[in-house]
Amino acid sequence: MDLENQTRIKELVEKVGKENVVVILGGAEAEASGLAAETVTTGDPTFAGPLTGVQLELPVYHILELKDIVPEDVWEDQISMMEMVLDVDDIIKEVTTYRTQNGG
Amino acid sequence: MTNPVVKAASYCLFHAPDMVLTHGTTLTMERAKNPDSPLFEQVQKGLRPFEGVVAYPPNQVYIGNIDPDELAQIPQPWYENLAEPKRQGKLGEIFPMDEFIAMMKIVDAFELVLIEDNFAKAVIERLQSHPLFTDEDFAILAKTQAIDEINGLLDKKTAVPLEFEGKVVGCVKRAHEYDVNLSADIMFENLAAKAGGVLSLRHLLWNNDIDPATVDYIIETSEEAAGDMNQRGGGNFAKSIGEKCGCINATGSDTRSFCAGPAHSVINATGLVKSGIYKNVVVVAGGATAKLGMNSRDHVKKEVPVLEDCMGGFALLIGADDGVNPIIRTDAIGRHRVGTGSSPQAVTTALVTDPLQAAGLSITDVDKFSVEMQNPEITVPAGAGDVPLANYKMIAALGVKQGSLERTEINSFVEEHGLKGWAPTQGHIPSGVPFVGFAREGLLNGTLKRVMIVGKGSLFLARLTNLFDGVSFIMEPNSGKGSSTTVTAEKMVTVGVTLLGSEHGVEEVVRGAELAQRKHRNIKVVAIGPKGSTSLPVVEANTEEEQRSAMENLLRTGEIDACVTMHYNFPLGVTTIGRVMAPATGREMLIASTTGMSAGNRTEAMHKNAILGVAVAKGLGIEDPEVGILNVDGALTTERSLRDLEKEGYAINWAASGRADGQAVMRGNDALTGACDVLVTDSLTGNILVKMLSALNTGGSIESVGYGYGPGVGEGYKQIVNIVSRASGAPVIAGAVEFAADMANAKLPELVEAELTKAKLIKAEAADGVQKPPAKPVDQEITGIDVLEIEDATEALWKENIYAEAGMGCTGPVVMVAPEDLEVAMAKLKELGFLGE
Incomplete structure (x- = not known):
């Protein structure tokens, strides 16, 4: 995950507490989404960013998992096309792995 | 308004x-954070040799040797499946590191790039015959520094190293003590972008x-910013590149929009051409050093070679409609607006389906889309996926949403209308434009009907x-109806040089031809x-005979505009005007004439x-040349007849001899001082003069100064053939190439026709009404005819319906006929008494 984003998430958690933070990913690819999910749960696996060794254990979802709670017209405008393009099952599987590893 | 074409x-x-x-x-970030990181060694090990880089299939696609459709196969x-390693391609070239460093030195205008002697010597020697490098470049490369001095600057940290094969061979100095925008690292990055731009533009012009x-x-x-601390990003890469490519009439500026920059630039160029503001606009970019090895961490982790080992560059020429080249449609430009939003489907709609709709088309009407053409072998191991593939799927999915495609057709659409990525991950380089060269070719030869280029x-x-x-734009074939300008107007002049026949061997002629190429980028x-x-x-020819017919063919078809050759028979009435440098003053002088005969x-x-x-002389830009007559037999008669011509209204600017009398008749002294622009003489004397003045410093066996015996000129003669002698050395041959190119640019045959008409020398048709038989190639010489009878002999053959030309051979006048006519012609000439038995 981008180092700037790691910093922002870390600061946000410090400010509002981890119980008030949910991470929603929009990555287009399973592996990258999995890495992002790992970063905000068990820490930065690349050992490059500020979340290295920081276990935030935040609840993390990919937007493709949240179709039910997104208003239909917004989904249609923003996501429906990519839903056709992306490997939805792979992405969800990857993100779910890290979420369940952390009991989220 | 004209249509812009590629x-x-x-x-x-x-x-x-x-x-x-x-x-x-x-790697530089890693060095700052963790100087002992194992990554340096891993990356070093993962780098490929030059041969591997050249043979890498995506790179072969980039320079045009492999078609993108072939790459998919x-x-x-x-x-691991390498292609034939050809560094030159139909559309480009792959340059090794040392040549690139040399170009960084060549483009440096502020003495910031230092290179050491051994490195410079080796690279100068290798580049001698490279068409994109000039003598001027070699003079810059020859200014070298001692390695100790370079190391001293590196120790003081006022420069960054230029390394080749792991060894320091030079450095780039900082351009200011405190200004971070002029630091050694930034200057390195900017000079690399400039060098890549210069090589790309030079290749475009030459190829x-x-x-x-x-x-x-x-x-x-490109994606770099040139400027000091008071104007970071002030520019202007464009003009600095043009300066190093001989674009003396160009101005320019830089356009930036990250990876979308090139597509924006092409659209800007089409606007400038369409409006008529400019006729020829170049879009050019060099590469980015920063992105080298960007994903190398992932590559070494996944045991993939470090594939980001090349910078990319490109150059495109957008010009006014020539009736041939593919057009860029200006009525269907796609653009992401400020209010468009950033969801993938909003972006794809704005860039792809909106402009197609404006043109009344659907996505299936486009044969090929060129999107972000990143090489997937680089991006997939880094977790960024196959970028072109994702883009094609998005276009197809949008097509499904809009009802122009069935959901089940997504994959076949991608396969049919998409391309495998081949471009290096250099930001601006992959963005749509790598396909423009292939698109141009496909639209020209009819294999493609419509292409869309998308930059993001x-x-x-x-x-x-x-x-x-x-932004996006559509390319289509040229209908051929809208041509408003001639194509040839901005063509570079092509000059042929025949290699065989010199007393100094083929090598000397080659040296002359290559010297001319290095000296003159516009030829x-x-x-x-x-x-x-x-x-x-x-153009292959293995005998002098083959050479001559190849030359004549190339001149006839227009593949060459002029030719430099030796020992060539012109028809009678055609003579050559030589050009020498007067030894006493260095003044240039034309000798009229030096071979052939303008009249019997x-x-x-x-x-x-x-x-x-x-x-x-007028062809050389001398509008009112001074004319002198060499004091040979007939000089005074000639002067009298020219003074008579003056009275009839043909103005002559007479030269004055340097001798006490100051007359228009020139003495030997005047030939040495170059006292006139045009020295009139008989052709045999002129021939001797050129030989003497050209071989003055060499003891005689090799002619080393001047421009040779000049172009053949005469009534009705349409070719530009410049003569050199079998004793002409490389500098004279190079001079002759330049002279021939100048004559082609000046349209010499038209100038000659105009001048002869003004001087009332254009002959009426043959008085006794003899009709010339249809012309055909003549290469058989008949010698032994008296010079005074040569025209009559030719006409006598015409009467017999044998096509013949009177000419001046090396040893005297000749009549030239076709091989099949030789026997009959000889017999006829003997019968009529023109030839002895």
Whole structure:
């Protein structure tokens, strides 16, 4: 995950507490989404960013998992096309792995 | 208004393995954080040799040797299924690291790039015959520094190293003590971008025979920022590149929009051409050192070679409609607007389906889309996926949403309308434009009917906006109806040089031809002779006979505009006007004439020579040349007849002899001082003069100074053939090439016709009404006819319906006929008494 984003998430958690933070990913690819999910749960696996060794254990979802709670017209405008393009099952599987590893 | 067309495209790669380690940000960041990181060694090990880079299939696609559709057939990983390693391609070239460093030195205008002696010597020697490097470049490269001095600057940290094969061979100095925008690292990055731009533009001009002087505007579109601390990003890469490419009539500016920059630039160029503001606009970019090895961490982890070892560059020429080249439609430009939003479907709608709708088309009407053409072998191991594939799927999915495609057709649409990515991950380089060269070719030969180029950019990287960006344009074949300008107007002049026949061997002629190519970027030199003797383009001919017919063919078809040759028989009435440098003053002087005969009668010939000499002088830009007559037999008669001509209204600017009398009759002394622009003489004396003045310093066996015996001129003669002698050395041959090119540019045959008409020398048709038989190639010489009877002999053959030309051979006058007519012609001439038994 981008180092700037790691910093922002870390600061946000410090400010509002981890119980008030949910991470929603929009990555287009399973592996990258999995890495992002790992970063905000068990820490930065690349050992490059500020979340290295920081276990935030935040609840993390990919937007493709949240179709039910997104208003239909917004989904249609923003996501429906990519839903056709992306490997939805792979992405969800990857993100779910890290979420369940952390009991989220 | 004219339609903008894509006239030419070039793509170059610059192998830079050492710069991956010294200037790629992945490695420089690592060095700052963790100087002992194992990554340096891992990356070093993962780098490929130059041969592997050249043979890498995606790189072969980039320079045009492999078609993108063929790439899809080569099994991956491509780094294990290598192609034929050709560094030159139809559309570009792959340059090794040392040549690129040399170009960084060549483009440096502020003595910031230092290179050491041994490195410079080796690279100068190798580049001698490279068509994109000039003598001027070699003079810059020859200014070297001692390695101790370079190391001293590196120790003081006032410079950064230029490394080649792991060894320091030079450095780039900082341009200011405190200004971070002029630091050594930034200057390195900017000079690398400039060097890549210069090589790409030089390749475009050379590979497509474009005269650099015809470029009106240059848009540079890399991702670097040139400027000091008071104007970071002030520019202007464009003009600095044009300066190093001979684009003396161009101005220019830089256009930026991250990866979308090139597509924006092409659209800007089409606007400038369409409006008529400029006729020829170049879009050019060099590469980015920062992105070298960007994903190398992932590559070494996944045991993939470090594939980001090359910078990319490209140049495109957008020009006014020539009735031939593919057009860029200006009524269907796609653009991501400020209000478009950043969801993928909003972006794809704005860039792809909106412009198609404006043109009344649907996505299936486009044969090929060129999107972000990143090589998937680089991006997939780094977790960024197959970028072109994702883009094609998005276009297809949008098509499904809009009802122009069935959901089940997504995959077949991608396969049919998409392309495998081949471009290096250099930001601006992959963005749509790598396909423009192939698109131009496909639209020209009819294999493609419509192509869409899409450029996209991520503006958040500058931390000024979260807006996305992108533009697109459509290319289509030229209908041929809208041609408003002639194509040839901005063509570079092509001059042929025949290689065989010199007393100094083929090597000396090759040296002369190559010297001319290096000296004159606005001339394309083509060799005619045996293959394998030069790096110049060669039209094969293995005997002098073959050479002559190849030359005549190339002149007839217009493949060459002029030719330099030796021992050539001109028809009678055609004579050559030589050009020498007067040894006492260095002043240039034309000698009229030096071979051939303008007329059979001596004084008539000298009278004509004066007029022909004036025509050639005008071709050299001397509007009112001074004419003198060499004091040979017939000089005074010639002067009298010319003074008579003056009375009839033909003005002559008479020269004055340097001798006490100051007359128009020139003495030997005047030949040494160059006292006139045109020295009129009989052709045999003129021939001796050229030989003496050209071989003055060599003891005689080799002619080393001047421009040779000049172009053949005479009534009705349409070719430009410049003569050199079998004793002419390389400098004279190079001079003759320049002279011939000047004559082609000046349209010499038209000047000659005009001058002869003014001087009332254009003959009426043959008085007794003898009709010339249809012309055919003549290469058989009949010698032994008296010079005074040569025209009558020719006409006598015409009467017998045998096509013949009177000519001047090396040893005297000849009548030339076709091989099949030789026997009959000889018999006839004997019968009529023109020839002895």
